Amino acid sequence: MAKLDPVTLSNKFGFSLFNGFPYLITTVAEAGYHFTLLPGGPPSMLYALALSQYIVNDLPQCLVLRHDCYWHWPDTAPGEGPPLGGTIVWGKLLPFRLFPITDDLASRYDRLARFDGNGGGNILVPDLTEGSRSATAEEIRRLAGKQQNGVPVGLARCLKCGQWKGECLGLIPNFADKVKPVHCLCSNRNFCASCGHPFHRYKLNANYYDEAAGQIRYVPGFMALQHRCPEQMESKLRPAEVLQ
Numbered sequence: 001m002a003k004l005d006p007v008t009l010s011n012k013f014g015f016s017l018f019n020g021f022p023y024l025i026t027t028v029a030e031a032g033y034h035f036t037l038l039p040g041g042p043p044s045m046l047y048a049l050a051l052s053q054y055i056v057n058d059l060p061q062c063l064v065l066r067h068d069c070y071w072h073w074p075d076t077a078p079g080e081g082p083p084l085g086g087t088i089v090w091g092k093l094l095p096f097r098l099f100p101i102t103d104d105l106a107s108r109y110d111r112l113a114r115f116d117g118n119g120g121g122n123i124l125v126p127d128l129t130e131g132s133r134s135a136t137a138e139e140i141r142r143l144a145g146k147q148q149n150g151v152p153v154g155l156a157r158c159l160k161c162g163q164w165k166g167e168c169l170g171l172i173p174n175f176a177d178k179v180k181p182v183h184c185l186c187s188n189r190n191f192c193a194s195c196g197h198p199f200h201r202y203k204l205n206a207n208y209y210d211e212a213a214g215q216i217r218y219v220p221g222f223m224a225l226q227h228r229c230p231e232q233m234e235s236k237l238r239p240a241e242v243l244q
């Protein structure tokens, strides 16, 4: 948990904190954030709601209340405040249950639409590192080259799903000295909270090996925004979409 001081936060970074509390911020790109405005309620209820959403989405998430915030993401530094700036989107990641469109919620979504404190643009930029890290000299030696079947050294076929997984060196010059974690289908835990379907065939913010093309493909987190629930779920109108 981090105590919020909007004035200090704004002065420190030059950006404003949206004050339509309470809400969830889900990171879907490099400085790209999806906002879900929540109805008012006791913090314990809001926290439980946020945690449930996080467990299903498996994306970095921050619950922002009036005086404090709670991150759900293993790599978050203690005391980390909510994200500021960047590109803001909403109405795409659906919650478990639809919230009634109260005057309060409608008013806050309207303010979010006019919120100009982010200073960001309208473009969602993927993580340019593509989840890679610098390779050590030992890794460059050990992971160099291809296996007899043409698959990069370091990848092995998953016995469960049949796809490739492991760690290998990047296949294009920019990533030749980087180690890329590669995930099979079994690693995908990014699900839509509304319909329970995966956002994408492969894990978000991660790489998979495209065997047919012999390439490593990166799936950015904002692919979650392109998800559409199956047709039978489409009759459930979503407050945020209605308001946009």
Ligand SMILES: [Zn+2]
Binding pocket: 158, 159, 160, 161, 162, 163, 184, 185, 186, 187
């Ligand atoms: Zn697998």
Ligand SMILES: [Zn+2]
Binding pocket: 192, 193, 194, 195, 196, 197, 227, 228, 229, 230
């Ligand atoms: Zn869905």
